[in-house]
Amino acid sequence: MSAREIEYGKEAFERILACCVDRIEAGELRARLDQARQEQRPLRVKFGMDPSSADLHVGHAIALRKLRQIQELGHKLVLIVGDSTAMVGDPSGRNKLRPQLTRQEVEQNLVTYTDQAAKLVDLSRAEVRRNSEWFDAMRFEDVLRLASKMTVARMLERDTFQKRVQDNEPIGIHEFLYPLMQGWDSVEIRCDIEFGGTDQLFNLLVGRELQRVQGQLPQVCLTLPLINGLDGRKMSKSYGNAILLTDAPNDVFGKTMGLKDEVMAVWFELLTDVPADERQALLSGGFREAKARLAEEITSLVHGREAAVAARQHFDRVFRDRELPAEIPxxxxxxxxxxxxxxxxxxxxxxxxxxxxxxxxxxxxxxxxxxxxxxxxxxxxxxxxxxxxxxxxxxxxxxxxxxxx
RNA sequence: GGGGAGGUUCCAGAGUGGCCAAAUGGGCCAGACUGUAAAUCUGGUGGCACUGCCUUCGGGGGUUCGAAUCCCUCUCUCCCCA
The missing domain is CATH 3.10.290.10 (RNA-binding S4 domain)
Known part of the structure; x- marks a missing residue:
């Protein structure tokens, strides 16, 4: 098996940055690519997922698609399975204390998790690491040293915490540890680039800081847009407004058909490979047709083209033509x-x-x-x-x- | 350590002795309508082989003919002071 060609040039630079909201710092990415070329090594690109609920949804698919592209460019995907962090619960974007999961619950989620991620990225070429690998080995002393790298004031700057203080909601001390843990993952794997949702920016930046403190080159932090769920709120399994990667093809298709017309453009851009001019043509035609196409693309993303076509036929039959489904169990x-x-x-x-x-x-x-x-x-x-x-x-x-x- | 405020049905949040299976809003489910599982409108939203019965208002105990509502205790959360 010959070594895959690794792309370091302008194309790689642009593809890595495409769709990203925050780019800290794009200039450093340029330098990092050059450096990696000299060292003849792939960039180490980190993405973390906490197995805090059992299912991934199409919101995650935005990042996973991006990561697949990174793999196609020949760089190394380092997938962090946050089995330790899941037990803390990420306070990002949360106005409430998250329930702390037990090790057992985390283990259960973990299995389905990687299976689902494998639908969209090539896990055989990725490095998959659990962060319990290093966190379980830490002594309390190590935790204290890590905790001293962050101040309470900085933590309290975060909107989510401010809001919780205002609303008299409890904030657990352990929640302050979360960003530090995520940041420490970057140190452990010597991360070059970390991706996350826009709500992850703070956590990503902590990674930079910890790397700097540890004498590593700080990672480039890139955030991807979060996608809203079916009800307009942030997509989340716990809000019940998500299209899950485990949803049956008919459900993926049907749920997509229920999207508001206004968000179609964004979904097309972030979740499909339909070229810009074609998207434009679709959106300026009938909404029904455009959305059916979108639904087909999304279903295809999750279940493959064949299932998507069948789902579309099923939908037309049942909801448009008001007939019985072709197959009834x-x-x-x-x-x-x-x-x-x-x-x-x-x-x-x-x-x-x-x-x-x-x-x-x-x-x-x-x-x-x-x-x-x-x-x-x-x-x-x-x-x-x-x-x-x-x-x-x-x-x-x-x-x-x-x-x- | 001291003082105060609270914990209500999926969520938010009313209810302070019987009219409470518990207002209202959100969510969810169903119906109508529609290009759509969107929007809007309507109804429903503890359980039971169900015109009645049973179990709910943080846990336990008590007062009372009768308690989500009063008392005791435990527990959890928030705030203020130290």
Whole structure:
């Protein structure tokens, strides 16, 4: 296997900086590329992800796409899995104390995490490091030394902390440690460039400072735009407004179709490879068509082109043409069917179409449940053992064909 | 260490002895409408084989015919003073 060609020139410089919001310092990047060329080595480009929730979303995909480009330029992606930092909880962009995760929870999240990241970057060529590697080895003394590099005043300058002070929200001392930990990761891996969301700027800069203190060349800090979620707030799994990388293709497509028209341009730019002139043409045509294309691109990004095309067909069929989906899962009722039949509310609960029989009752009474295409408004209606598959439909998105054992 | 203010249903936040399964807003779910899972409007939003019953208002104990509301205690958070 021959060594990959590494790109150090103007093209690399520009591609690295493309889409970045903060560039601290772009000039240093130039010098850093030259230096790396002389030393015949790739730049070490860091990106950190805390396995603090189990799922990545398309907001993360902006960074991951960027990192893939960096890999294509031949530079080294160093992916930090923040298993130690996840136990602290990043206070960035948070107006509340984050729950501290246990080691066990972090371990669980970690597995799905790297799998998801692998959809978008080549992990086999990346260096994946857990930061517990060095933090577990630290003694309290080391922690104190690290903590002395930062002042309370500087920490309190941060908006998020200010707001919390104003709102009488608690701030844990450990939260002050977070930026230092993230910064220390940069020292440990001798980072050349660190990427993060715009909310990460402070943390990234701490990395610079710590590197300087430790006699390393300070990293270049580049931030990427954060993307808003379906409701306009910052996209976050915990707000429930995210398109997750684990969402089924139909959901990725459908959620994208629900985006506000105004944000389409940004999504096209940050999340697709559609060239600028083509994007322009799409956006000046019909919104519906443009958004369908966007949805297809996003779905393709997560699940591949084939799945994306199928998702688009499904969407058109179900939501535009108001027809039944092409494929409806056949579900076998798990228990023996009672001789006297089964009240609808109980059936829906048992099928997992409602969380409780009360909720099922509400769904039925609200007109959201159809049996064989007929709206059924009586939650007490007894459903007899189906002899042929019974089409059960809850809302616009949940369908199944039910058979008895 | 001392003093004060608080902890309410997914979230914010009303409620200070019965009319409280708990206002209002957000979120979420469903319905109508639509190019769309957008926007808007409507309804719903503890559980139960449900016209009734059961369990909720930080934990535990108590007063009372009756407590989210009163008392005791524990616990957590915030503020002020030291």
């Amino acid at each position: 056949l579900v076998e009722y798990a228990h023996p069917w009672p001789a006297g039949g089964l009240p609808l509310s109980i059936l829906l609960r048992e099928l997992g179409l409602a969380e409780s029989s009360s909720q099922a009752r509400r769904l039925v009474e609200g007109g959201g449940v159809k049996l064989d295409g007929e709206i059924c408004r009586d939650a007490n209606q007894v459903v007899l053992r189906p002899t042929i598959p019974l089409l059960v439909q809850v809302g616009k998105r949940r369908y199944l064909r039910l058979v008895a054992k």
